Amino acid sequence: MSNAIQFAILGMASGGLYALMALGLIVVHRTSGAINFAHGAIAVTAGYVLFYGEAQGIPTPVAVTIAILAGLLLGVLIQLLVMTPLRNASTLTKAIATLGILVVLQAGCQLKFGSQPQLVKNFLPQNGVTILGAYVTVDYLIMLAIALLLAAVLWVVYRRTRFGLATTAVSDNEEALGTLGWSSTLVARGNWAIAGTLAALSGVLLAPTTGVSLPSMTTLLLPALAAALFGRLSSFPLATLGALLIGVTQSELTFYGQSPVLRDLPNLPEAVPFLLIIVILVARGKTLPTRDFVESRLPALGSGRVRPRTVLPTVAVAVLLIQWLLPLEWVMATTSTLIAAIIVLSLVLLIGYAGQLSLAQLSIGGLGALVTSRLVASADWPLPLAVLVGIAAAVPVGIVVGLPAVRTRGATLAVVTLGLAAALNSLVFSTVKFTGGDVGLDVGYPSLLGFDFDETTYPRRYALVVLALLVLVGIGLGNLRRSGLGRRMISVRSNERAAASLGVNVAGAKLSAFVMSSVIATLGAILVAFRYPNALFTSFDPFQSVNYVVQSVIGGVGFVPGAAAGGTLEPSGLGSKVIHDIGLGDWLTLVGGVLLLLTVIFNPDGMVGSGLAQVRSAKRRLFPAKASSSASDGVVAVDSQAGAAPDRGAVNVLAVSGLTVEFGAVTAVDGVDFELRSGEVLGVIGPNGAGKTTLIDALTGYVPAKGSVTLDGKQLLGTPPHRRSRLGLIRSFQSLELFEDLSVGENLLVASEKSTLRTAVGSVLRPKRPTLDGAAAAAVQEFGLGDALAAAPGDLSYGQRRLLAISRAVACNPTVLLLDEPAAGLDDGDRQALKALVRRLAENWGIAVLLIEHDVDLVMSVSDRILALNFGAVTAHASPDEVRRHPEVIRSYLGEDDAAASTGTDETLERSAQ
Template sequence: MDDFLKFALLGIGIGAIYGLTAQGLVLIFLSSRVLNFSQGAIALVAAYAYSEATRAGAPLGVAALAALLIAGALGAVIELTVMRPLRHASTITRLVATIAVLTVIQSVAALYYGDATQFVGGLLPTTPLRLSGTLLIGTDRAIVLAIGILVTIALTWYVRRTRLGLATLGTAENPVAVEVLGWSSRRVSLVNWVMGATLAGLAGVLIAPMNGISVTGMGQIVYCALAAALIGGFRSFGWAMGGGLVLGVAQAEAVRIHGDVGWSTAIPFIVIVAAILIRGDVIRGRGGRREQLPAVGTGKVKPLLVLVCVVLVGGLSLLLGHSALDAFSTSLIIALIGLSFVVATGYAGELSLAQYALAGIGALVAAKAAADFGVPFVVALLIGALSGLISGTIVGILSLRVRGDVVAIISVGLALALQALVLENPSLTGGISGISVPSPSLFGISVDAVQYPERFALVCAAVLVVCSLVVANIRRGASGRRMLATRSGERAALSLGISTRGARLYGLAVAGALAGTAGALLAFRQPTVVFSGFTVDASMTLLGAVVLGGVGYLAAGVLGGFAVTGGFVYYLMSLSGLQQFLPLILGLALLVNLVTVPDGAIPANARLLAVLTRRLRPISPSPRTRRPSGRNTVLPPAIAAHESSARPGETLTLAGLSVEFGGIRALHDVSMTIEPGRVEGLIGPNGAGKTTLIDAVTGITRGYTGRISLGAAAIDRLSPAERARKGLGRTLQGLELFEELTVRENLIVGSDARAWRAYATDLVHPGRATMSSAALDAVERFGLTDDLDVLPGALPYGRRRLVAIARSIAARPSVLLLDEPAAGLSATERVELGELIREMADSWKIAVLLVEHDVDLVMRICDHITVLEYGKVIAHGVPEVVRENDEVRRAFLGQEATV
């Protein structure tokens, strides 16, 4: 017990510093919803500033104050110059921006100071305090703990008792609402960035005398701080400090028990997973804003370009010397990891920073298979790819309860754990001696990278070409559209029958397989493979290079492999002795690129080329709003036949449906029957529970009582996607179109079959994407033919709503729930909409539930109407009866008549 307490007391000081850093992360997150990976870099700047000031002879207190001021000023600079221009970008883009800041700061520090650990005099006394006969604690650690407690109390008072703190909490929920109340969300963000950076600076000043100052060591603080902030749900300062203390103590105890730092490094991952399993998706979305997601490529393969690249690679393989070929082969291999970022982040919207670690697992398994079991080279590659696929699947499973930016935290923790427990475990990897692998051969021909570097380069190029074609096939196939739909809007994807969990899991699994393949190739690049380079920092650097090009574009993944340390560009810079500047150049270029063209250099240059082309040919469409038309631009006449445009209609039955939120009953004992070939109207004042009813029927709201049946079968136990696949379609009030896909692609997503086999067949043959007959009919009826190759954001609101309805019809539902479909439509469009709804019921025999505020439209086309008020049914019947009902006049019609 004494040993436990001794080590616990040793960990308390470091734990309090983790807590302070985590509280800075929480402050920044609350005001800007950014996971600030540069927090450790800010601490690094403060620590070096403190060190420089003390060496210059400044008193320790003055040096510490100067360091804190510099940290706060750095936070202001980051917010004003980087984060503010990116305020409308996606959370993933802004997170990558903080990684770019981290890269720049660490690169400058490494160039100036090197990576040797520096020690500096402490501001706090270090004399031991005796707590009992055998227990001692350093005075500095006790004071740090006291500082942490005081800061926690002050921050809690700040967010609960001050107007600025309350505005901070409000900004975390809905920045638009805060603006309406007279607060500047930008000013709130700036103040909290300064305060959060100052806390990081305080952590740097306090930890420097304890652990010393090193570029890589100080940057590691943020990983533990992220775990501590996650325990606090990125909202609670008390829980964040408590989480930091738990981490510090747990790490100290891990060293006591295991005698090395391996398990100590893995502790954050264990804490992260525990927090996710217990609390779920602790980071809630913000209302009132639409994020601009990174653009994506089309995945179209240009044979001529592929041929040119193959000839170029072949020529270089014959002309380059040994060192250049080694760097070239390395770039070709790392490009596979770059492609894994394209799939995981560009397509699936999941920011995994474990890709290098997964490559390390692929390298280890392939090397072991070849060295210990003598498996052939090709089999070793396949085994490496399989191990990467399994590892990527594990990342996906652990990430199912969270979303994009939180996946980054999970993947960082996993990468640290794999690095510490597996890749740096001498019993598994051979330590600094590594693992000797046999010389690889292919069909009896040696492709040894040392003896025949040109052959090995050609093998790497062939693998890269195959994998690139696979990624292109995924983008063009149903699996790619499912991932992009999930990335863009999960509710909309679910309403179309897409298993969003399956799509996300698939993206991370494929990304893991690509990384594992890269690792297997790296295992054979030298006669002996060592495992020191498969780090989180390497993943961050490569991710930055891919984002620089455009994370949604296949070419960016390939080119990213050439821009990292050890790659071909690095080799060319080494000829002039400038290779050490490559990380700094990449970081600066990424920052400038994100602020000016967040989508990346490849789409930006494509748009510039299109502008120049349009000036020569004015009739050419804009590449951002239009894409080249496909074969289906000319549409056939409307198809009204029931059997070709829709599945057989079924009866939707609601029996005693009730929904309660926090003691407030949104729906109370609602029963309805919606039959095929009939239109049921659902009206009521705002807040009556109309959308809540649709959410319950479609499975978005699960905590309801009562029974919902489709045909003769109850669907209460089915997920939203399963209900949609059974024939239950809906539209959404907020439309939630897939903004990065054209109108045509939106409709194709609705038309796609949901068979699981697409995840396998798309790898080799994505097939031809076509719209369903129902989609073609909707396009004809709504006059969307000329808009098919336009991105939804370029359309007027009324036409966007028509696209949303057409997308729902494309899925060929047997029951269609329309949530205020006429909002924003012109009078003519409302008439056409009413005719189409009536035709769907009469000709296609679809059962339609129409929720609408346009009373004239409801009365004109509905067979039966139900009226809700405060979640209760106050009237139901044919339109003529409902129109004359006194309760309806009082609750709804009288109010609407004045509108």
Template sequence: MTEAVQYAILGLGAGAVYVLLAQGVVIIFRGSGVLNLAQGAIAMLAAYSFNELRTHQHLPDWLAIIVVVAAAALASFLIDVLVMRKLANASPLARQIATLGVLILATSGAILIWGATPSIVTRVLPTSPVTLFGVTATTDRLLMTAIAIAITIALALIWLFTRAGWLAEAVSESRVGTAALGWSPQMISAATWAGGGALAGLAGILISPITQLNQATITFLIIPALAATLIGGFRSFGLTLLGGLVIGMAQALTSHYVPIPGAADALPFLLILVVLLVRGSGLPTRGHVLDRMPAVGLGRIDLRVIIPIAAAALVIVLLVPVPAVQTMLASTLAISIILLSLVVLVGYAGQLSLAQYALAGLGSLITARLVSSLGWPFEFALIAGVVGATAIGLIFALPALRTRGINLAVVTLGLGLATQAVVFNSSTLTGGVSGTAVGPQTIFGISIDSNRYPQRYTVVVLIFFILAALVVAWVRRSRTGRQMLAVRSNERAAASSGVSVFVTKMRAFAISGALAGLGGILLSFQSTTIPFARFDPLSSINAIAQAVVGGVGFVFGSIFGAIIAPQSLTSLVSNVTVQLFLPVVGGIGVLATLISYPNGIVASLIAPFRRLRDRLGLAPRAHTVLPPTTDATPVRPRTLVVSNLTVRYGGVVAVGGLSLSVEPGRIVALIGPNGAGKTSFMDALTGFTKSTGSIFLDDIDLSQLPAHRRATAGLARSWQGLELFDDLTVLENLQVSSDKSSTQHAGRRGSAGLSPAAAAAVREFGLEQHLDRYPDELSYGQRRLVAIARSAAMEPSVLLLDEPAAGLDEHESLELARLVRALADARNMGILLVEHDMNVVMGIADHVVVIDFGEYVADGTPAEIATNPRAIASYLGDEVDTDSGPELATNVLGKELA
């Protein structure tokens, strides 16, 4: 027991450093909304700078600490001012990649200045032994812990009791609101960046005597620090302190008692995974802020363009006999395939992964072992490696089912680090320093050995790249691609359109894993042995940066991104000095490209390319044509019966035991004041919030079904906030909904890929001229119509409309009311309508239910509700004189009854 305590105390030093890094991440995130993945890189630069000042400049330690901490604060301040401020209007992904660009620049700059060889640092704090309660500890560990605790207390007090803390909190809540009060959100954000940088600088100084000077080791201390921030929920200083110290002690104990190599390094990832799985949710909550993602291409394949490009590439490969050029071409194409995996995963599905090179390395390991150890033919081993990477990709997808966005980036980065620590650093699995032999490479008996026949190998890699690119383009245009983009755009709306978010994410990770594995195999088999150091987490970080720079939403973005990667065509530069500076130039290039072209290089080239294509007469022909027969047919009649439905948010009862029914062809209006629980009731019906009670659609019990299954069962909805898929055209928005019934419509879908019901909705809602436009190109009223048409395209038995007339003028509201009434009459849909416009409610509803504070108030026909004193008092307030009779009540409700 005493031994375990001593090891735990040893871990306090590392834990205290994790706390300092994590608290810096927290204050930057709370002040600017950016998760600074470069925090460890700033600490690394501080550690090297401190050693430089004390060793070579002979500054006293206290002065060197002040200078370095101030310099780290200034560097972080400049990152915000020079980079983040210019990306204020860019997508969150672009801002996140910018921090990775800073990380790349910092690590490559450190290698350029100080070299890659680790060096020893003398102690900063005293290390004399101290005995406490029979346990011996060293002074430095206790002092580091005390520093971490003191800084945590100071931060908590600043945030709770000072104007600086209040302003930083205000900026995190609303930058616009803070500016309206006369304070500069930019300066407050920059101040939090400076504070976070200062903490990173102090952390780097304190950790360097423990880890020694090593760029990768110190930089990736961000992983356990991020685990601590997750425990603190990116907000709580106290829980972040606790998390950091516990992780440090747990790592020390794991290193001593667990014989598995790399187990201690993998521990933070396991903690991250547990926290996210416990706290995460399958779907985002109603208040979830939708992140705007980078632009995405259409995935169109025009053979008149593709064939000449492919032929030209093949000619270049055949006419350039220089082996070095052939090798670099093959590397560039193989890396392009890895980046294509990010086009699918990040560009299409919106799942930010920082572990793609881990998948590439695992696919390579499987293939190499099968070829060299078991004697498999290369082509069969390659298939097995791709299948293995696909399966592992599905495992990597599991965290994505409970989390998204920044949290997913954190967990995949930890996953990549764990893979390196446990697998790639294991001499038993990978063959140690010499690596894994790849074995002979043949396809159908023909040798394609990259050393003997580099030209053959390059041709094979080119063919694989063309096939991979065609597959990715096909995915974009397919039903699966539309579903991925729907999930990326809005998970809740996707689920309400019948899309399984679970299945869609799994498909994205599977396809991405296959592509990453294929690219990794082709990259690895250029050498006689596989050096697994190339598959470290930094390579995955570089990959996402390269993909975003090239254009992560575009197939050809992978080529532009791969060109700037190590071992690609840039390696043809023969000058050694220039090669040393290439990583630094690459880091600067990432930041410059993000600032100038946040959607990537390809997106910036599309407009001039299209103009050139139009001049050459190569523009693709429009083929959005509706089916000739688009008559609306009645839906399958089902009755929605809701009994004793209750929704609780903690101790608050939002809906209290409400019951109602919606019959085919009838419109039931649910009305009440703001906060009455109407939207909570709809969320409960459609599976987006937990509830008790029973929900039946005829004999189908919906209460235990997930949201997308309720939609496919016949219960569709629109949203108060529209929640259209902005990355998809109007046509594709409708296709996402009509895709859910593609099996029952097999053989009778129109040339536009729409079911008869969807095509009828296009006609009814007057959307024929808008099918090829994006939602943000339409007026608000037109967007409203698209939202309802998308729901009607699902042919639901019961349609739930949440304030469909909100924001419309009187003429638009009346036209909308006519269309909704037609859905009930012509298609026999049951409709549950939540609406504040009483002209609409009283004009088209067959039955009205009034609620207030989640409780039933009254129900009846519109005429009965218009004269019901309880309904009037509940909806309009006690100031209404309910004794004035039907005439006043009718006028207040805004409808003259006949």
């Protein structure tokens, strides 16, 4: 029992260090909304500074002080040089930037101190005390006390002081903070300085216990991230509690690790943070983001067009170089680049197309490669069959990784994948009985149908095989970009809420991306494992996956050719070869990290993206006519036989009864009842905060609601938004929420095209020119968008963007259309056109229209009935004439002057008629 208590106290001390790290993560998140993946690197860098100071004979107290000040300085420099230029960037972009900082710090420490762990002298008291029969040294108690004290101090500072309140205001509204006389830049810089100091303090306290090593940069980060998430990235006390729980759990698992149940899992304690992260995100996450969620604006996307006149000569030149011209050492460097490019292609699909940041691609692929290797080495399976099984084994892993993506997004998802990579490294790749350790698995020499292509004997053949696979995967990804499945993935990347409103299964699109990217990553990992007769898995660690993210962003994560460009930065690739030849081989990783930071700040579309943009710009200047004609090439086609509004036949009825939405103690929608039939327009009016948009959110499934919502007798409550859309309940958004990464025609295609597994696979293998037909083609004619199908939504006028938002909803062939303030921002001419358009949709198309609008004249003139809301409750439900004379509506919304004006107008019209 005393041993268990002793390990619990030791675990609490470790948890205290995790808490210090977690507190710093929360401080950064409070001021920038970002997750700092370089936080562990700052801690370890401070540990190296302490080691260096002691090695130079500097007194320990002075060395400790210098190390902590180094963390403070790093925090300030990161905010000044990286975060200030990125202050208007998305949180996902900021997270990627911190990955670059992680790479830079790790590479710098490795250049200076090498890869071996460095020992630091104990500077805290080592005398022991007995607590509940357990003997522990005082230094552990001191570390725990420091963590608890700082957590309490930070809690008071950020809740009770003006600086703490200003910190919260920085992330909420910088402009408002400026009007109060605060400098948002200085507040952010102060917070980064505090975060850097906390990280450095934890690194300095940990150094004498475990030593200072490069792997600690990520292994120390993961428990801190788990603790910070436990505290919702905002609560210092909860984060501290979470850190202590993690520390104690890890320590107790270490103590009981020799039990028969746990003996075969010696690294299980290291997986605890990952398991906690999964539980937290599954419990707290949301399937769709809330209305105030700001979508991440990711780098630009390529068109996906496969141009034979470009691809064939490029491949021919590569074959010529590999087979005849390049020396063998350059051939092997080319092989490394090509394999890296295949793994990076998995990130082009996942990050570029689907907008999901993964830090576990190599780990996932490595698991499939391990299955393949063991089948070949232990069961003597033929290589092709083993490869198929290995790839199949990666599919469920991709699903497991993708499941948290269903309920989280952005940088938080990256935390999950980093945790998975660390867990796989601890439980699988570090277990000798699975991987063979430093000896590896004897897989022999790869051969297919008598064709030997092992790199040891036939390096040129191996390179050609890898090149062929890269070309096939690249063409497949280009086809995917232009397919219906690809468009749905990109719609999810652009705007999850809008995608769901058009019938896109957001969860399905994300899981598809994770599964497909896992297959590609596994293919690349198998090529890594089978380069030599003994497959080694010692390098399948989380940091290698981070390196591939670096390569993808530098090359151009939205472009298939960007994978090849990024692959040149592979440590044994062409870039490494060039740098080695000029005598700077050890600097490659540092160069890659610096390039990532420069790319994120100055060139977010990557080398290929910016290069293609410059080529297109030059073509437009030199050959304007040719550029115009080529721009229209490959435009979405419109069925020439379509164009008439669809015939609905039967009358459809949306029936709402007792609809109620509650947010805590606030009732946003209070017992609303109405019926809406085909061909009718129901106007909804009310003051700001009346619950109008929440009503639409409840009807379409974006917020939980009570009561009853039926469409033609089918109960809709409890069904997800995309299923309601497929049943005919379609909405638009007040803020438009267009898919900016897709053309006008592709926006309409997402709404109109139906896809099955067969058509999805077929379009990837052999894509066809997409065609708008049915309601989508009719919408193009109705809204006059025929000449704008190839344009980007951002190139349209505001009025045209409004029309596109409505036409995209109409392209779904809705039974019921819910329009949320469609006239906002339109001029008088566009408003008059909108009136006629709404009536045509009701009368000619047979659509039941629910219209929310602040323009009283417009909504009164176009609606058959009016539903007036105030504080979520119905104040009137009648004809327009009756509603604008209703006393409660006049008092709460119209006002006496407007009511008098309306009455006077009516009386004048009546006298004129007489």
